[in-house]
Amino acid sequence: MPRSDRSDTSASDTVVELAEVTKTYRRRRRSEHIGQALARFVRPTFETVTALDGVSLRIGRGEVVAYAGPNGAGKSTTIKILSGLLAPDQGRVRVLGLHPLRQRIELVSRISVVFGQRTELWWDHPVAASFDWKRVVWGIERSDYDRMVSFVKDLLGLDDFFHSMARELSLGQRMRADLGLALINEPELMLLDEPTLGLDVLAKRRVLQSIVDMNRERGMTVLVTSHDMPDLETLAPRVVVINHGALAFDGAFSQFRTKLGDPRRLILVTADEQPPALTGATLVRSDGGRHQYAFDANDVPIAGLIDQAGALATLLDVETQRASIDDVVADVYDRWLGERVTQAAPPSGRIRPR
């Protein structure tokens, strides 16, 4: 659809709007024990899994939003609801002002969805043939198509394999081709579900940089999911964290780090095998004279801990380590198992973290 024919929703500042969205799945209970399996064969039992629990979220035009959470947190369910593949049980969903299920055709002409584990490429055709297929099915004008193909070939470095069969591409090349294919209809919103899954470091870096460039050069709104925090930090200034179907955080990455604290490790090597008891630090491991403590550098000054240790034992060596964001987030996911923090949408504007 030419841009001039699009409804005035495209002028709106809100691209994605989820309000109190709930989605549950009914899942049959299984058992690996024959007796129990037979009992459940005769009398099936079910459990309800809450994939989304009152999720409210707004994404403005031109934003890049990282959507993070552990496996099974509800990230893919959100993407599928936004792309019209799945219906929510409750709540309001609007994407570009459209109802994703009822206005599917108009919506999918204006967005693009990339699932990291799937490909839209035609397997037994050159990459170029899949691009031309999209031109026809999406009804893209030839001049727009030529301009966009040239743009994405430069952006993603597709020239080397543009005329190779899709089945001959490496995983990284395939993902770049899929990203390029997703771009040629000039989507206003790009939904990326785990786009870096399985990629090596170099391929990952290139894909991430391409997403940043796409946003900068086209002003395209991007919602990208991953369970890989460093990837997301590279991509997006704003992070939305979902856990057990509920939003646990929504804000800037810097705020997220502050909220997480500054967890570190202190490693002491002492002459004595007995670990000194340090106030403000938790002993994690002790092996011979080597003791490892966990502490939050925001709450406990490192110098104070070393002073304490020096007073209690003869120090042979001291080392501190900053935890990677992946480790920190993994700890947080563990902590969140019991304490779910649900955020409600404010009347307007972006949701703020508590």
Add this chain to the structure above:
Amino acid sequence: MAGRARELTRLWSKYAGMNLLTLIRSRRSAAIEIGTDVVLNVAVVSTSLLLAQRFNGIGQWDKYQIFFMLGYAMTVNGALNIFFGYNLRMISRRIGRGQLDHMLLQPQPFWRTFITEGFMPFSEPSVLVIAGAFMGWSAARLPAGVTALWVIALVANLIASGGIVMAFQVIWGAIAFWAPMSAEEISSSTNRMVLQLGTLPLNVVATGLQATLVTVVPVGLTAWLPARELAGPGGPGLGALATPLAAPVFLILAVLTFRRGLAHYAEIGSQRYLSFGHRR
């Protein structure tokens, strides 16, 4: 209406071009693809064909009536092979493997994607050509002879039979919405059933079974009943309308069943995804 037809033509042209590109990758693969297709499809009708030849017919039908029926069945099958490749005829595979998402992410009505995406006019026409020639040859030897009315009735019946086969495939294939893993291959089973039972002269079976095979399991409408009406000595009578009248009923049933399945799909989503067979 004209816009819809133009859009369909545009999409069919595109898929035809892509099919041609696949076929001409190499002479060897093209020859193997066409050759195996012919052998497989001729094998399906070979039993009835050889019996009819050996005994100069089966039951009350002479051998040319049987040949006509077999040609008719192969023509329907060949036409469906051309229009519904890439597992669209085996729709339960697409549903069961979670590949329907790919169709739903295209800015086209679902029905349009369904009838265009599997168009393979270059790799699949061999069966249709052979079947058409065989049907024409046997039709010339039928007692009623070939008239304009007869040709119209034949075309209407062929289209209706194709519609019934696809409706049958979709109705059963929709079970995969509720049981994606168990029913993933159900369309191949129903397809096999149509191919095997559809090429049998059902006039030799009991009336009750005949009635079942033209209603509940409508394989009798895919070749036998139309052939009975078209190849009989009196030429096409009112009976030739049976299949064209039944086709809309089965197609409506298929649309309703599929819509219900699609609504269920939107509720539960795809619980599994396999790329096997997708766009390849």
